[in-house]
Amino acid sequence: MRRTMRTNDDAAARGGVRDTERDGARDGARDADVADAKETVAGVTPTNLPSGDDRPGKPFHDLAKWATKAPEGEKLISTAYGDKVSEDLRFVKNEPGVHKPDPILVADKVTRKFGGMTAVNVDHFEIERHGITALIGPNGAGKTTFFNLMTGFDTPNTGSWTFDGHDLEHVRPERVARMGMVRTFQLTKVMSRLTVLDNMLLGAPVQLGEGMFRALVPGLWRKQEAANREKAEALLERFLLIKKKDDFAGALSGGQRKLLEMARALMSDPQLVMLDEPMAGVNPALKQSLLDHIMALREEGTTVLFVEHDINMVRHIADWVTVMAEGRIVAEGQPKSVMNDPAVIDAYLGAHANIDLGDDSVLEGLE
Structure with missing residues (x-):
């Protein structure tokens, strides 16, 4: 995936603006990267990917504001994490349960039954670190239930899973x-009687003022509260909600609640974000912006797993696609190959989707 970057000073400055300090130890070094943002970062592979302070995190921060196509006077810039993931996955077999070069989430033998119905029956599943993985499948395939199991909102009947090497059972x-894996919900969970800004502040981790006695000493938490507020407002501006910051969250539209x-x-600066149908109910005018936000997350070092029914969107931004049907993983692979997989076509459309059932002779042949 390629994006563009303005070569004038204003664009370079925008590219260096961060909503918050992801890593205090790297901030000083990354600020220096902004001055060099005009240079093209090319040829990034697993063997030459920048590490430490040389990671190009700063210039990618404003990906959501860059144009999809390169306007006149702008240069192409290589998306380092995107190139790394593409290179890592290039030689991975397109088959269910395949092992990945650098997985961040690994699940084994995970099942969930409701009475006599098996909602999830996943033998093996992995998510590649720093990649954008799409989890697709028809309604009732078990995608949301699988999300619930991985994040602790539901308990499986059997199975084990790890996140970044840590057991999550x-x-x-x-x-x-708190460990760095956060999720959104298919049906949005917002505090309707709190303002949009207050909803954002609830997501800030380890707040010093959240204690009966510490709350009585403003000097302990006032500086952190100001930093959280600044970070929240920056994110709201990024998601086009800054004008709504003082409105009650209950007054937002369905699409705005998704945002x-x-x-x-x-x-919370997560390592892995799990988005459950992020495009559902979002105004079409905001969809392209949301797509760019998801891709920008990858270039900030965040891994993304999302559930989506919009196949065009999946084809556009996903590095890897996993297909679920009837609780099982039936296909995995690069977007182009998965879309042509007979198992995927069968899961979505049925085995005889391309047959004209209005032709009596065809019906006789099926019998």
Whole structure:
């Protein structure tokens, strides 16, 4: 995936603006990268990917504001993490349950039954670090249930799973979030009687003022509160909600609530973001912006797993696609190959989707 970057000083400055300090130790070095943002970063592979202070995190921060196509006078810039993931996955077999070069989430033998119905039956599943993975499938395939199991909102009947090497069995949802894996919901979860800004502040981790006695000493938490507020407002502006910051969250439209929930998830600087149908109910005019936000997350070092029914969107931004049907993973691979997989076509459209059932002779042949 390629993006563009303005070569004038104003664009370079925008490219260096951060909503918050992701890593205090790297901030000083990354600020120096902004001055060099005009140079093209090319040829990034798993063997020459920049590490440490040389990671090009700063210039990619404003990806959501860059044009999709290169206007006159702008240069192409290589998206380092995107190139790394593409290179890593290029030689991975397109088959269900395949192992990845650098997985961040790994699940084995995970099942969930409701009475006599098996909602999830995943033998093996991995997500590539720093990649954008799409989890697709028809309604009732078990995608949201699988999300619930991975994040601690539901308990599986069998199975084990790890996040960044840490066992997540019997780990409560709040601890999962603190470890760096956050999710959004298919039905948005916002505090309707709180303002949009207050909803954002709820997503900030380790707030010093959240204690009966510490709350009585403003000097302990006032500086952190100001930093959280600044970060929240920057994210709201990024998601086009800054004008709504003082409105009650209950007054937002369904699409705006989706944007608010996604912005709130980023308050904790997660390593893995799991988005459950992020485009559902979003105004078409905002969809392209949201797509750019998701791609910008990858270039900031965040791994993305999302559920989506819009196949065109999946084809446009996903590095890897996993297909679920009837609780099982039936296909995995590069977007182009998966879209042509007979198992995927069968799962979405049925085995005889391209047959004219109005022709009596065809019906006789099927019998």
